[in-house]
Amino acid sequence: MSERESMPYDVVIVGGGPAGLATAIRLKQLDADISVCILEKGSEIGAHILSGAVVDPRALDELLPDWRDQGCPMAETPVTDNWHWMLSRGGKFAMPHIAMPPLMTNAGCYTGSLGNLCRWLAGKAEELGVEIFPGFPAAEILFDEKGAVRGVATGDMGVARDGSHKPDYQPGMELLAKYTVFAEGARGHLTKRLKAQYDLERDCQPQVYGIGIKELWDIDPDKHVPGRVIHTQGWPLSESDTWGGGFLYHQANNQVALGFVTGLDYKNPHVYPFEEFQRWKQHPDIRAILEGGRRVAYGARAINEGGWQSVPKLAFPGGVLAGCSAGFVNVPRIKGSHTAMKSGMLAAEAIVAAAGAGREHDELDGYEAAVRSSWIAAELKLVRNAEPLVAKWGGDLGTVLAGLDMWMRTLKIGLPFSMKHHTDASSLGRADLYRPIQYPKPDNVISFDRLSSVFLSSTNHEEDQPCHLVLRDPNVPTAINLPLYAGPEARYCPAGVYEFVGQEEGTPRLQINAQNCVHCKTCDIKDPTGNIEWVAPEGGGGPNYPNM
Numbered sequence: 001m002s003e004r005e006s007m008p009y010d011v012v013i014v015g016g017g018p019a020g021l022a023t024a025i026r027l028k029q030l031d032a033d034i035s036v037c038i039l040e041k042g043s044e045i046g047a048h049i050l051s052g053a054v055v056d057p058r059a060l061d062e063l064l065p066d067w068r069d070q071g072c073p074m075a076e077t078p079v080t081d082n083w084h085w086m087l088s089r090g091g092k093f094a095m096p097h098i099a100m101p102p103l104m105t106n107a108g109c110y111t112g113s114l115g116n117l118c119r120w121l122a123g124k125a126e127e128l129g130v131e132i133f134p135g136f137p138a139a140e141i142l143f144d145e146k147g148a149v150r151g152v153a154t155g156d157m158g159v160a161r162d163g164s165h166k167p168d169y170q171p172g173m174e175l176l177a178k179y180t181v182f183a184e185g186a187r188g189h190l191t192k193r194l195k196a197q198y199d200l201e202r203d204c205q206p207q208v209y210g211i212g213i214k215e216l217w218d219i220d221p222d223k224h225v226p227g228r229v230i231h232t233q234g235w236p237l238s239e240s241d242t243w244g245g246g247f248l249y250h251q252a253n254n255q256v257a258l259g260f261v262t263g264l265d266y267k268n269p270h271v272y273p274f275e276e277f278q279r280w281k282q283h284p285d286i287r288a289i290l291e292g293g294r295r296v297a298y299g300a301r302a303i304n305e306g307g308w309q310s311v312p313k314l315a316f317p318g319g320v321l322a323g324c325s326a327g328f329v330n331v332p333r334i335k336g337s338h339t340a341m342k343s344g345m346l347a348a349e350a351i352v353a354a355a356g357a358g359r360e361h362d363e364l365d366g367y368e369a370a371v372r373s374s375w376i377a378a379e380l381k382l383v384r385n386a387e388p389l390v391a392k393w394g395g396d397l398g399t400v401l402a403g404l405d406m407w408m409r410t411l412k413i414g415l416p417f418s419m420k421h422h423t424d425a426s427s428l429g430r431a432d433l434y435r436p437i438q439y440p441k442p443d444n445v446i447s448f449d450r451l452s453s454v455f456l457s458s459t460n461h462e463e464d465q466p467c468h469l470v471l472r473d474p475n476v477p478t479a480i481n482l483p484l485y486a487g488p489e490a491r492y493c494p495a496g497v498y499e500f501v502g503q504e505e506g507t508p509r510l511q512i513n514a515q516n517c518v519h520c521k522t523c524d525i526k527d528p529t530g531n532i533e534w535v536a537p538e539g540g541g542g543p544n545y546p547n548m
Contacts, residue, residue: 004153006174009035009131011351012151013181014138014190016040017049018114018337019323020183021121022063023344028128030352036130037175039154041137041519043540045122046115048185048519050214050301050548052247052257052334053114054079054106054229058375059341064124073116076252079106080227085285087234087246092285101410103382104332106229111249111257113547114337137536141190141197142174148361149318151176152190155536160464178360179351180319183344186302187521189535191325200312200321205421207306207327208387210244211522213277213494214259214300214548215453219293224254231334232286233399236279240437242266243390246280247334248289255296256289257548261303261334264424264492264526265391268434272491273522275439278447287446295448298456299548300494300520304329304336305387308380309418315368318361322347328376332386339376346370382409388419428528431486450496454516459495461515461541468537469497469514469523476531477510485528492526494518518543 011027013020016038024036042048055074060067068075084100085092097105122132139155151174158169182191186209195201233245248258260277280286304310304327311328314321323340330336350367354360371377389401442448461468471477481487482500487510489498495516502508519542524534 004171004174006176007037008176009037010178010355011036011181012175012177013038013183014152015183015185015188015323015325016042016045016122016132016134017118017183017185017323017340018121019325019340019344020181021118021125021344022059022341023181023183023322023348024125024130025063025121025128026345026348027352028125028130030348031355032129034352034355038125038130038132039136039138039152039175040132040134041536041539042134042542043544044119044134045132046119047134047544048542049115049118050212050299050545051114051337052111052214052249052259053337054109054111054249054335055114055117056109056333056335056338059338059345063341063345072120074110074112077111077227079109079111079229081225081229082106083228083230085230085232087232087283087285089235090284092232103379103410111227111229111251113251115545115548135540136173137539138190139172139536141193142176144318144361147317149180149316150361151180155539157538159466159538161466163466166464178355179364181322181344181347182319182325183322183340184325186304186324186327187524187534188325189533191321194316194319194321195312198313198316200316202313204312205306205309205418206423207304207310208421208424209264209525210261210303210305211264211273211492211494211520212259212261212301212303213274214257214298215295216297216548217256217258217290217293217295218254219256219289221254223289223292224256225250226252232280235283236276237262238396240266240268240271240276241394242268242271242276243394246286248286258286263305263391264302264522265422265427267427267429268437269428269431269485269488270434270436270491272437272439274450274453274494278442279439281446282440290446295456297546297548298453299543299545300518300522302521302525305331306421307331307387308377308384310421311380313368314371315364317363320347320350320364320367328380330379330383332383339379342374342376343371346374385419388421392419424525425528425530428485428488428526430484450494454495454518457495457518458544458546459516459518459542460544461517462538463515465538467512467514468535469512469517470533470535472531472533476529478508480529481527482508488526488528489523489532492522494520494522498523
């Protein structure tokens with residue numbers, strides 16, 4: 001007999017991000033009596049939310065048409081000025097917007113904190129009667145005797161590192177539902193299991209990712225232009241045959257959000273995404289904006305970059321994938337919150353229709369069909385070859401080809417097929433085939449080290465708990481990754497979690513500083529041997545982002 005208690009709901013939603021909150025709000029708009037709960041692994045709604053962010057309000061307009069007049073913080077800063085810079089080491093070329101496909105416009109968009117938008121949406125959801133449980137990660141999927149999802153269980157609390165129960169031990173709770181919506185964000189650990197359980201990726205390309213690293217700065221008011229949006233590409237990644245780019249958004253209160261995305265399909269194992277970001281900040285045109293300012297926050301997150309061809313089967317018995325669990329990011333636009341929210345709304349509509357017909361625990365085919373005939377599909381199909389073209393042909397030629405393809409698709413022509421992907425883990429090359437990269441030391445004015453950066457993320461984990469970064473084979477890092485790939489774990493993690501110690505004594509071993517983990521999932525994605533698995537730590541652990 002299980003010692004866990006259970007609570008029944010009509011719908012359980014895993015994840016309190018834009019997709020999960022939009023699902024909950026739409027459910028209650030359609031049926032005030034439907035019982036809905038949201039599980040959120042962060043200490044509060046928004047604690048683990050990190051995005052640029054420039055938000056396309058299309059889905060928000062559909063969900064809550066009067067959001068601009070209801071105190072939503074995203075309404076504070078509309079985009080007023082849009083730039084796209086091609087960077088060289090010491091200069092830039094501003095790409096004329098007339099040369100860019102119309103879909104790349106930011107007209108009508110807003111820039112601000114996606115975390116604060118989620119906090120506001122959570123308030124709207126609670127006003128409608130949605131129950132929200134922050135600090136309770138979904139750790140296990142529950143199945144019925146027919147193999148359908150019947151809910152999830154939260155993680156046990158008060159378990160020691162050795163697996164024993166501490167005095168404050170509390171078993172997890174089973175939350176049972178007629179339908180369960182998985183809106184965990186990119187590389188969700190339960191979503192991975194669902195994809196394997198139901199073979200959801202059988203007819204799509206593998207998902208690929210980028211690692212986005214972000215800071216918030218308070219800058220000199222004389223340099224601040226509210227609503228100005230700057231995107232960059234080229235240097236410094238052009239020097240390591242890698243692709244990605246930077247962003248700098250002038251948000252409210254003399255603050256800028258800036259960050260850097262490195263595609264995780266890079267081949268050179270010496271690439272160090274955190275240091276590429278620090279180097280990017282030293283570009284004269286970026287540094288000029290930051291000088292005299294003060295860094296106030298830091299964080300990192302993996303980003304889906306596979307596009308339409310990497311969207312898996314979305315529905316399975318008893319549940320659906322929504323938002324970045326499914327991978328609806330428009331990579332060229334660097335936007336995904338609007339498509340995530342729309343997918344949640346479509347999930348809600350399919351659930352209410354099924355419940356009205358007396359159904360439960362079956363496959364919501366209506367959701368699958370609705371997404372694939374929606375404006376989500378129309379938008380993502382226009383850009384489906386942008387990422388693979390840049391990945392294949394590099395930042396310069398690939399960008400030109402991607403731009404041409406997007407223009408042609410806008411004109412109803414273009415490549416008659418979707419290009420393919422290879423997993424990010426499989427792309428890494430041998431260290432001896434690449435020249436090590438000498439990154440400059442931080443000046444602690446514009447550029448910084450990882451540990452001082454992680455401090456600004458307010459990351460915290462209970463130390464005496466089982467490690468949530470699981471090595472399937474503890475010998476792989478030193479036996480394979482260190483000699484063959486020069487220990488890439490020590491570089492691709494933006495939080496300094498993985499550290500090789502004892503090399504000077506000739507007895508190297510991998511030390512995992514799990515308490516530093518910002519839940520970006522890069523290790524689960526990029527490890528070349530697939531040896532690292534990220535699982536949910538004890539509830540409330542991880543970063544506590546104030547307004548990222």
